[in-house]
Amino acid sequence: MITLNVNGKARNLDIPDDMPLLWTLRDVLAMTGTKFGCGQGLCGACTIHIDGQPTRSCITPARAAVGKRVTTIEAIGATYDSTTETTVADSVKKYDEYDLIFECTGYSPIIFDAMQALNENGILILASVTGGGRTTDKVPSDLINQRFVLGNRAMVGTVNAGREHFELGVKDLALCEAMYPGWLGKMLTHKVEGLENFAKVFEILNNSAQYKAIKTYFEVKPI
Numbered sequence: 001m002i003t004l005n006v007n008g009k010a011r012n013l014d015i016p017d018d019m020p021l022l023w024t025l026r027d028v029l030a031m032t033g034t035k036f037g038c039g040q041g042l043c044g045a046c047t048i049h050i051d052g053q054p055t056r057s058c059i060t061p062a063r064a065a066v067g068k069r070v071t072t073i074e075a076i077g078a079t080y081d082s083t084t085e086t087t088v089a090d091s092v093k094k095y096d097e098y099d100l101i102f103e104c105t106g107y108s109p110i111i112f113d114a115m116q117a118l119n120e121n122g123i124l125i126l127a128s129v130t131g132g133g134r135t136t137d138k139v140p141s142d143l144i145n146q147r148f149v150l151g152n153r154a155m156v157g158t159v160n161a162g163r164e165h166f167e168l169g170v171k172d173l174a175l176c177e178a179m180y181p182g183w184l185g186k187m188l189t190h191k192v193e194g195l196e197n198f199a200k201v202f203e204i205l206n207n208s209a210q211y212k213a214i215k216t217y218f219e220v221k222p223i
């Protein structure tokens with residue numbers, strides 16, 4: 001039996017103390033806001049906070065959190081819905097219109113659904129790069145235009161990381177490489193030299209099966 005403090009509540013759990021926190025939360029406590037992704041500490045889908053520190057719960061045993069504060073996404077009242085089960089329009093019926101939408105799916109048609117899901121004065125942030133030639137139709141353009149103008153809605157595009165995020169990313173990658181030597185080289189399959197060669201990157205991304213590409217990246221300048 002171990003006791004964990006999860007979102008401010010003491011939980012007595014009859015589990016092996018090496019059970020990963022991810023499964024402790026999801027399967028034992030039925031707190032499914034914490035997601036399973038890679039299961040290897042690489043993707044971050046399972047991130048929780050332990051004493052305020054972001055921690056990958058899939059590779060952290062429950063005993064590591066004994067005597068500490070575990071905080072999950074449920075603590076901020078968040079819920080998780082997938083558009084494979086609920087459309088954006090249906091989610092508006094469920095939760096009402098959104099004040100802020102941060103779009104980073106990599107699926108461009110959903111942008112138009114998101115534009116129609118915004119509340120008055122709402123902001124839609126586009127942060128995914130879609131390099132294909134996809135088009136979409138049946139967009140109610142008059143309605144969208146009218147709602148944006150009269151409802152003071154805004155849409156902006158951004159790259160979703162600053163320098164410190166890239167530095168954190170480099171740190172994480174270096175840590176993973178130390179833990180799993182050779183892993184990084186297998187993931188970073190295609191290097192393109194120079195930002196000016198962006199067209200090559202899109203060519204690889206759009207034909208990733210043919211190129212056998214997993215991750216394509218720019219070398220901005222040699223290090």
Ligand code: FES
Binds near residue numbers: 037038
């Ligand atoms: S599931 Fe990917 S880091 Fe934990």
